[in-house]
Amino acid sequence: MASIELSMRGHVAEVLLNRPGALNAIDDEMDRALAAAWERIDGDPNTRVAVLRGAGERAFCAGGDIAAPPTGRGGLSFGGGLTGIGGRLQRLRKPLVCAVHGYVLGLGFELAMCADIIVAADDARFGLPEARAGIIDHCGVVHRAVRQLPHHVAMAMIVASQTLDAPRAAQYGLVNEVVPLESLDIAVQEWTDKILGCAPLVSQAAKQAALDGLDISLEEALAARYPLIDLYSQTDDYQEAMCAWRERRAPEWKGR
Structure with missing residues (x-):
């Protein structure tokens, strides 16, 4: 087993x-x-x-x-x-x-x-x-x-x-x-x-930022850049979020 x-x-x-x-x-x-x-x-x-x-x-x-x-x-x-x-x-x-x-x-x-x-x-x-x-x-x-x-x-x-x-x-x-x-x-x-029901790439990016930020001071965490957040605007899910908002519908996440 x-x-x-x-x-x-x-x-x-x-x-x-x-x-x-x-x-x-x-x-x-x-x-x-x-x-x-x-x-x-x-x-x-x-x-x-x-x-x-x-x-x-x-x-x-x-x-x-x-x-x-x-x-x-x-x-x-x-x-x-x-x-x-x-x-x-x-x-x-x-x-x-x-x-x-x-x-x-x-x-x-x-x-x-x-x-x-x-x-x-x-x-x-x-x-x-x-x-x-x-x-x-x-x-x-x-x-x-x-x-x-x-x-x-x-x-x-x-x-x-x-x-x-x-x-x-x-x-x-x-x-x-x-x-x-x-x-x-x-x-x-x-x-x-x-x-x-949430955007998977946003959940992952936000989790990374939250945990990485715990290792430094609040001031440093607020000033830092986080790779997954920076990359998110280039994803299909970001475009889908914008389209869903304009069309007043639920988004369909692809995770990419």
Whole structure:
């Protein structure tokens, strides 16, 4: 059984963490498979949005596999390079929606925080078990947690392994929506439909600018130029946007 499954549904790439017997813990094989999946998704002009899920009923991802921990060599870094832990950070250009349920722990928590949209089932539990387990290595998740959560909420997770349930995660802005587990697929579909209704090249250009701008001061970000934004006026979709506006109709995006 493959450690992940990658499938296409129209303009949507579906990535499934597929080690339910190990609570989808990430080992070297899964790390390499994720790296290949992200590269394929970003390189495919037909793909406009990616969706990440975890197989099985108990967990989205329980973190790195302690029995066979990922090294980051074959997969660029843990999470296939998406997290940047232990190797090169690979920022996915396409919008990423993550559907989480059950345990979302350690490296799995980190992987979820790499998404642009997080939809959580009401049974989702986010946690950093490192302090309680007495095991730590790299632990890049702490850097995202303390940036994406209120300081003291993040620190409680970091130093006391305090877990965070889905409603509180929504309260703190960590997730976009909390739904009953049986409604998770419907909610994810609604989010992907929202993204597919937008100009794909604009979504990608705006995402690049937003993330690149985080690395510099606000003043520098406002003054900077961003390649995908600069190129957009030369695309077919820009011309389609202008025509649709003049003709008072819905645009038909081509992604080119």
